[in-house]
Amino acid sequence: xxxxxxxxxxxxxxxxxxxxxxxxxxxxxxxxxxxxxxxxxxxxxxxxxxxxxxxxxxxxxxxxxxxxxxxxxxxxxxxxxxxxxxxxxxxxxxxxxxxxxxxxxxxxxxxxxxxxxxxxxxxxxxxxxxxxxxxxxxxxxxxxxxxxxxxxxxxxxxxxxxxxxxxxxxxxxxxxxxxxxxxxxxxxxxxxxxxxxxxxxxxxxxxxxxxxxxxxxxxxxxxxxxxxxxxxxxxxxxxxxxxxxxxxxxxxxxxxxxxxxxxxxxxxxxx
Amino acid sequence: xxxxxxxxxxxxxxxxxxxxxxxxxxxxxxxxxxxxxxxxxxxxxxxxxxxxxxxxxxxxxxxxxxxxxxxxxxxxxxxxxxxxxxxxxxxxxxxxxxxxxxxxxxxxxxxxxxxxxxxxxxxxxxxxxxxxxxxxxxxxxxxxxxxxxxxxxxxxxxxxxxxxxxxxxxxxxxxxxxxxxxxxxxxxxxxxxxxxxxxxxxxxxxxxxxxxxxxxxxxxxxxxxxxxxxxxxxxxxxxxxxxxxxxxxxxxxxxxxxxxxxxxxxx
Numbered sequence: 001x002x003x004x005x006x007x008x009x010x011x012x013x014x015x016x017x018x019x020x021x022x023x024x025x026x027x028x029x030x031x032x033x034x035x036x037x038x039x040x041x042x043x044x045x046x047x048x049x050x051x052x053x054x055x056x057x058x059x060x061x062x063x064x065x066x067x068x069x070x071x072x073x074x075x076x077x078x079x080x081x082x083x084x085x086x087x088x089x090x091x092x093x094x095x096x097x098x099x100x101x102x103x104x105x106x107x108x109x110x111x112x113x114x115x116x117x118x119x120x121x122x123x124x125x126x127x128x129x130x131x132x133x134x135x136x137x138x139x140x141x142x143x144x145x146x147x148x149x150x151x152x153x154x155x156x157x158x159x160x161x162x163x164x165x166x167x168x169x170x171x172x173x174x175x176x177x178x179x180x181x182x183x184x185x186x187x188x189x190x191x192x193x194x195x196x197x198x199x200x201x202x203x204x205x206x207x208x209x210x211x212x213x214x215x216x217x218x219x220x221x222x223x224x225x226x227x228x229x230x231x232x233x234x235x236x237x238x239x240x241x242x243x244x245x246x247x248x249x250x251x252x253x254x255x256x257x258x259x260x261x262x263x264x265x266x267x268x269x270x271x
Numbered sequence: 272x273x274x275x276x277x278x279x280x281x282x283x284x285x286x287x288x289x290x291x292x293x294x295x296x297x298x299x300x301x302x303x304x305x306x307x308x309x310x311x312x313x314x315x316x317x318x319x320x321x322x323x324x325x326x327x328x329x330x331x332x333x334x335x336x337x338x339x340x341x342x343x344x345x346x347x348x349x350x351x352x353x354x355x356x357x358x359x360x361x362x363x364x365x366x367x368x369x370x371x372x373x374x375x376x377x378x379x380x381x382x383x384x385x386x387x388x389x390x391x392x393x394x395x396x397x398x399x400x401x402x403x404x405x406x407x408x409x410x411x412x413x414x415x416x417x418x419x420x421x422x423x424x425x426x427x428x429x430x431x432x433x434x435x436x437x438x439x440x441x442x443x444x445x446x447x448x449x450x451x452x453x454x455x456x457x458x459x460x461x462x463x464x465x466x467x468x469x470x471x472x473x474x475x476x477x478x479x480x481x482x483x484x485x486x487x488x489x490x491x492x493x494x495x496x497x498x499x500x501x502x503x504x505x506x507x508x509x510x511x512x513x514x515x516x517x518x519x520x521x522x523x524x525x526x527x528x529x530x531x532x533x534x535x536x537x538x
Contacts, residue, residue, distance in 0.1 A: 161360040162360070163355060163357055163359075163360025163361045164360065164361070164363060166329055166355070166361075167353075167355065167361045167363075168374075169329060169347055170327050170328075170329065170347055170351070170352070170353045171352075171374065171375030171425065172347050172349065172375075173374075173375065173377075174378070177377070177378065181374075181377075182363070185363070185365045186363070186365070188365070262364060262365040262405060263364075263365070265405065266364050266405070266407050269407055269408065
């Protein structure tokens with residue numbers, strides 16, 4: 001009975017959430033339909049433009065248009081590559097900092113100094129150093145998105161109960177296995193929190209990097225549309241961005257709930 | 272000449288702190304022979320934890336040697352398992368009970384053997400049905416049984432136990448004590464059991480060693496003249512039990528001059 005009450009609550013919560021979203025869209029539609037302003041097309045118009053621009057079968061006959069490969073795909077590649085670099089460097093360094101005191105003492109002040117730099121500030125420097133290509137955008141994303149992963153991993157690794165590590169050591173488990181089968185699982189939820197934050201940061205940095213010296217991507221498309229007074233496409237790019245954020249969060253949540261299923265169950269037992 | 276299973280020779284340990292050197296172990300010598308159930312009792316802060324950490328190879332003592340089966344240990348030795356007081360910080364919450372028990376065997380024992388040892392150990396502690404549960408779905412006493420099963424699955428020659436029953440209720444505690452005595456017979460394992468409870472040490476052991484407050488020395492080594500199997504009621508009313516318990520308690524008090532009064536004034 002308890003579980004059915006819980007699942008009813010869940011259904012209600014989802015219904016309320018989506019209901020509010022639909023209401024907002026409706027209000028948006030009504031407000032913009034009555035307006036003559038060129039700056040505010042209706043959501044239906046935006047949706048049509050979005051579909052036609054990227055998701056109607058183009059000349060190639062696929063499910064996405066050629067424009068999709070100019071506007072969207074380059075951004076996805078940059079984001080994914082930048083985030084993967086940020087995640088691998090962030091977790092590796094975070095584990096090192098958390099487990100090797102000498103490393104922590106040596107580099108922690110430097111890291112805090114570097115973290116204080118907002119990512120977009122480095123844009124001019126990155127332009128000079130690595131040019132205007134994909135490398136510049138990827139390294140900017142990686143640099144800006146590495147910090148939340150690094151510091152979250154660091155603190156999560158430090159919070160791993162020493163009892164876990166000692167249990168493994170008394171069982172004469174190798175260092176590699178202690179890392180992969182004790183420390184990383186135990187620090188998993190903290191690391192994932194860092195990965196989520198880094199992803200939303202990554203999207204911001206992606207757009208910032210595409211505002212300068214770019215020839216494709218969402219950020220480029222957005223500024224192009226705005227500069228040429230094409231407000232409908234401009235809105236489409238904005239919606240595409242929010243969809244990107246929403247979908248990446250959805251994917252991360254899916255992976256997290258698979259990998260850290262035990263953690264969610266454990267937490268629900270504790271309260 | 273045959274060696275004792277565990278030989279501890281003049282063990283000393285000093286921690287270097289900002290307040291200066293702090294000697295915790297001040298020359299401890301004892302042997303544990305194969306098949307013994309030896310308990311170590313002592314007041315809190317007597318360096319029991321430091322002693323166990325050095326015995327398990329987690330901590331290198333500043334002086335003295337420890338030999339297991341005649342071999343002087345330099346790190347964590349083979350043939351040793353340990354059960355910690357805090358099962359919550361020792362069982363992995365992301366592994367199911369069976370996977371926790373199997374954990375120390377991974378990469379060392381073939382899969383079929385791992386499975387059979389896991390099943391056997393879990394059955395021995397009465398948790399054959401709990402293999403697919405998570406540890407945190409079990410009660411405290413059951414979790415400590417999982418920790419015991421994991422230690423048994425390693426087939427240790429020497430089982431170190433650090434106040435393993437200190438954080439469970441009284442009834443569970445007696446059940447766990449009897450369970451421990453049963454699996455000791457079944458797995459033919461030598462046990463070194465640390466506790467602060469004199470009654471528990473006499474009830475379980477063949478021999479009780481007592482420690483003084485830090486800087487810690489060995490203050491007593493008393494053989495327990497009781498036979499197995501033991502019984503929570505009959506053994507505890509046996510005159511030999513009562514006598515041995517009093518003897519151990521008296522030795523502990525003598526070893527710390529002034530007894531309780533010094534303990535109080537030190538706070």
